[in-house]
Amino acid sequence: MPRDTAIRSPEEVLHEVFGHGGFRGRQAEVVHHVVAGGSGLVLMPTGGGKSLCFQVPALCRPGLAIVVSPLIALMEDQVAALRQQGVAAAALHSELEEEERRAVWRDILSGQLKLLYVSPERLSMEGMLERMGSRSVALFAIDEAHCISQWGHHFRPEYRALTLLHGQFPEVPRVALTATADGRTVEDIRRLLDLQDAPVFRSSFDRPNIHLAAAPRESERQQLRAFLRRVDGTGIIYCGTRNKAEATAEWLRSDGHEALAFHAGMDTAAKREAHRRFARGEQVIMCATIAFGMGIDRPDVRFVAHLALPQGPEGWYQEIGRAGRDGLPAKALLLYGAGDIALSRHRIAESPAGQEQKRIERARLDAMVAIAESATCRRRTLLRCFGEDLEKDCGACDVCTNPPRLVDATVAAQKLISAAVRTGSRFGLGHLVDVLRGRMTDKVAQFGHDRLPTFGKGKEVAEGTWKDIARQLVAEGALDVAVENFGELVPTESARPLLRGERAFMLRESSFQPRAAREDRVAPPSDDPVFGALREWRREEARKQQVPAYVIFHDQTLAEIASRHPRSLDDLRDVPGVGESKLNRYGAAVLSVLESTPA
Template sequence: MTQDPAKVLHDVFGHAGFRGRQAEVVDHVMRGGSGLVLMPTGGGKSLCFQVPALCREGLAIVVSPLIALMEDQVAALRQQGVAAAALHSELEEPERREVWRSLNEGRLKLLYISPERLGMDGMLERLSQRDIALFAVDEAHCISQWGHHFRPEYRALSFLRSGFPEVPRLALTATADERTVDDIRAQLGLEDAPVFRSSFDRRNIHLAAAPREQERSQIRAFLREASDGRGAGIVYCGTRARAEQTADWLRADGYDAMPFHAGMPSEDKRDAHRRFARGDAVVMCATIAFGMGIDRPDVRFVAHLSLPQGPEGWYQEIGRAGRDGLPARALLLYGAGDIALARHRIQQSPASDEQKRIERARLDAMVGIAEAGTCRRRVLLRCFGEDLAEDCGHCDVCAAPPRLYDGTVAAQKLLSAALRTGNRFGLGHLVDVLRGRLTDKVAQFGHDQLPTFGVGKDVAEGAWRGVMRQLVSQGALDIAVENHGELVVTEAARPVLRGEHRVMLREELIRPRSARSSRETPQTSSDDPLFAALREWRKTEARTQQVPAYVIFHDATLAEIAARRPGSLRELRDVPGVGESKLQRYGEAVLAALAEAA
């Protein structure tokens, strides 16, 4: 007998009503329909399959790509009184036997499983003998060869269409462009099924990007603004060595910083992930090996120390901040070398010409976001086919709009200097030539005799780097990354040199301005003594149970409890995020913590 979704939403998950398009998705699945759900990270995708899984007869199968993601979601569901389990390679034998026993006895409502495990050990044959409520394919972009985290194992999920034609199939992802969407639908047989699109606008995340000039100073300033001392953060580093080095100097600065990358011993990675998951205020200095499936809601900031490969990956990574809806910040630092290196890697890759074309387009879109002269959020959302009606008012460009000026002459001077010196020198030497500095190297090569010697004194020395970076981003200059970083003039520079194409540069490169405004200061409940007391109670409870703190209650729920100050279980029941199971389990303890702190 099916249950009422609204009642399940309230009694199990503690929410008074659905958000956005959740109700449409749940109703569609309840009627046996399949579809694709596109919702941003933190937008409530999980409820789209968890609620109908509890309402429909039978077992729900959730295909998930990461063990950590499965374990976190199972832990959260068990806190809410739901019979859930996961099958994965790191289960101890007694745990594996218990999962199979629960499965065989029909005691489970949700089973999380990897795509690899789904095709092993006669799993499909066993499932074919059971009543299946639905299949949910989480992180569905992994199934697409055009997706930014393509996993070939996901491709085998196409058998769900033929093997279980009557069972609803729900694919869910937070990041997918149109090509990826089409591929997901084709692989899972969803061509005729609806696509439920939600806005990708995460307005609570303040977006900022800046040229990488003094990296440590820039990160220090960012952490002072972004960290409240309680929530965690992530600093994405381009290499393993950089992750280690960044963690080292942040620790020296007094931060609880930890490295994370694929080259670390498995036990060290598990320990780092465990500390992050349990709610410690740590700064994870990581490669992109860390992150997919992170459910921690109180990540307050995400920084990137180099340019991501495309908007999809970057959006998913910054989306790990502020899942609780409270203010969070994202910072992207980038340089011309990042752009040149990315282009070089694409060109040298063994991928097909079509794949290279797509990767170049993604890189160009990412460069466009980094170099945006208008609302950065609008530029980002256009990558996902979404147009904001007006500027967001909550990014660095909106806070301090840059002015453009005609930089054609400066561009011509730099391009001419590179050409006349034979495309054999880096920016430092070219600036010496342009500013008329007679160094030993300039004299050695006779570059003081060139027409370009001394013609660039009108541009500040530091500003030449900005001119160069923008010319690289526009494709007029390239950097020989396989050699020593020489600047090479490209074919695209010819119209500039001939005066046929104007080059507009950002004035902020010449006269930098602060991008901070008072309205961007995060407003949280972190200084409320009741909120602090509830967090301390939660921390103790989580350690006792050895579960992540956020699976007990999210910060947003604790903040609401602190604001309402309920004096009874009945009043506590009305707080969003407090379901019946958690009310019975923690209600008295929460009221006691409030009374003690009052």
């Protein structure tokens, strides 16, 4: 589209170029403001149409519009889409061949381009801004603007170079756009980009088409399988580590799914191929770290799952927002554990950041924990993090569709904290539950913990319930987890009011029920061939070691293994009664028995 193309109205451009009959929400307000030469900050949810807020003004104003974008894949996707619509657009980035780079510059200097996408690093190097002085600049659009703020969840120091724009191009409008920014981040963006006197165009962050759900991570693969049975189509599963992403993709493929891995440690060609398959519309499940997803434009992502607790609401909101951009129903699932909370707290404490930054990060983590543990409308809890209040419960989250009843579990919480204190804060949850349930294990006998006042005082509470209590106590900060050692539970100062009875501890009724009402163990099956084979293996193993069979595994544990039929060591680790020591010692043999015995 040449430079001298006749200027058209925003509505004409919207219809003729983009094929839309009208603007949505606050788009029209933003577009007319920028076309008139105004600057501003645009806060819109993922899928809310932020791109049109600068693309339409770019085609209405004379000159070249420069769009700052953090990712090459995002630039290429938007350039390809614009070219499909007949718009002269290009991108300058590090992966261009020299001849391609020269061609882009020829189009820039000749006035053939209308939109140029660049990274913040590229914009500030090679005297690029000075070279732009030879032609008219229509506007600057700073996409993913939260990256400029150290309070933002994706802070990128390279974005700080953009603070020079106002000084060098004082007459050129600057429009900053983001889908995730809390109050402090918003003010930081405005200060750094000299937008204090410019309006903030804030849209509702609500995405009512996305059903929100969260659950404690108890048997991860079983929970994920159950979730995948309720969804259909393409999705993203966010994993906490690179190894986890690869392992998750591998076992999903073994389950018959088309799954890909994506993380920063992969070579460039593999990452580009995975992204290409996802972007071109294949029905795949992308198992990824947070390295994947910023700027994803695919509209038909039907679900997003997280297998670990995100660091804060902003990151979680942005990631789940990649589902359902077409406005059709989509689902989001969060699986989390007490260890996630404790590990995040330790990372914050040990980071080299200043105390103010650590305080902000702790507040974000606490807000994320509140969302995960919420016993009221989960969407209302999430939106409050962005300064938005729903008038009523959403009706589209797991808490709304299946409201929990809360019961007073203060006595049980006191028993668990007391058990941790009386054992010297040197043991993990498994051992504390053994003490509370009155199990005479080797470790209990070794340390004389059968003589403690708490021994056997928690028989009426099911094992799964103790896990629920511990996780919530960690979430509330009454217990800490020594993640640098072996996961010992350590009471904190916040536990004192609980122990003294100065405050109550409330738990979901579904979790806190008497053992008879919530017996989450499996009865030993007398005629199950898998259970029989496991017992035979255990008998032979006990004979070799000259020990009682039950010290290897109880019947109850073998029954759980036979019922769950784990396929890997990770699956086996989730079975009650299988600790790390026994997993390392017997895991391979147990899996071998399962593989050789028909269910």
